[in-house]
Amino acid sequence: MNTTNRYNSFNQVHKGLRAYLYDTALKLQQTDLADAKAGEAAMQQVEEVLVLFESHAHNEDEFFNRPLEETSPEVARMFEKEHEEDHRLGQVLTDLVAQWREEPDDHARAITGRNLFYAFNEFIAFNLYHMNKEEIELNAVLWKQYSDATIKATEQALVQSVPPQKMMKYAKWMVRGINNTELIKWLQEVRVFAPAELLTALLSILEHELPTERFDRVMRGLNKPAAVL
Ligand SMILES: [Fe+2]
Structure with a gap:
């Protein structure tokens, strides 16, 4: 089946989220995480990335995976499980941010900062594979089951469920990423x-x-x- 002309509901938001991951990774590389003041800006950006990924995964589950539980339970469950892993990796980062803020001196901040950098790289690696998989494997199931019009209507309902202030944050990174x-x-x-x-x-x-x-x-x-x- 030629599906390249089918509607990819994830394209734009995933490009935005990838842009945010890449930008944050570079910020972590360029920031001296021993420095409490400079490091704090990077920590806040990591926290904001996690907020956007968390609500993105929640919305995908609610609007795409849960309705698929009836007709394609294995696929729905696989992607829900990946979101659980994503949440776990995010929690590791949240804990490291909290630990970094508690560190007493530059040396301790540098060590926790390095661990946090590696944990962020794991978060990126996981999410790059995960988003590809959604665009290839999840889309294949959605395309088989729904028309493009139905997929677009689902996406509209999803977008309308996002509070405007948060939507503007996604929008900024989508503008930067497409x-x-x-x-x-x-x-x-x-x-x-x-x-x-x-x-x-x-x-x-x-x-x-x-x-x-x-x-x-x-x-x-x-x-x-x-x-x-
Ligand atoms: Fe996802």
Whole structure:
């Protein structure tokens, strides 16, 4: 079955989440974790990554895996189990952040900071495999069972369940993590289907995040006659 033209509901949010993982990994590499002040900024970023991954996994379970328990229980259970492992790896990081904050001196912070860096690398490695697997194996099951229209409707329900403030955090990393074609398509959909305030909020994120030349290019694409959505 040729499925490359099917709707990949995970593409955009996973690209955003990967961008956040890569950025945080680099921040951890560039930060002297012996230094309490510089290290604290990196710790807060790690905590924010964990919040977004935790709610992302929760939403995938609620909107995609749980409904599959009836028809494809092995697949649903496998991905729910992976989310449990993801949660465990996140808990290791949460504990290390707490431990790092308690450390009495630079030397102890450097040691716990190094352990935290390795734990974050494990979190990234696991999630890179996990997100690929969702886009290949979970999508294969979803595509077999549902139409693209149904998948999009499920995604809409998921997106609407996310509080606006948190949605803006995901949006920032999605803007940073996707290509121009994807940005234009996203904006076109928001323009047609979402309240005007959301388009305004999204455009202001784009303006802030993208270099001027790229922002202008995306705006020109958006203002061309809309492609069939
Ligand atoms: Fe997931």
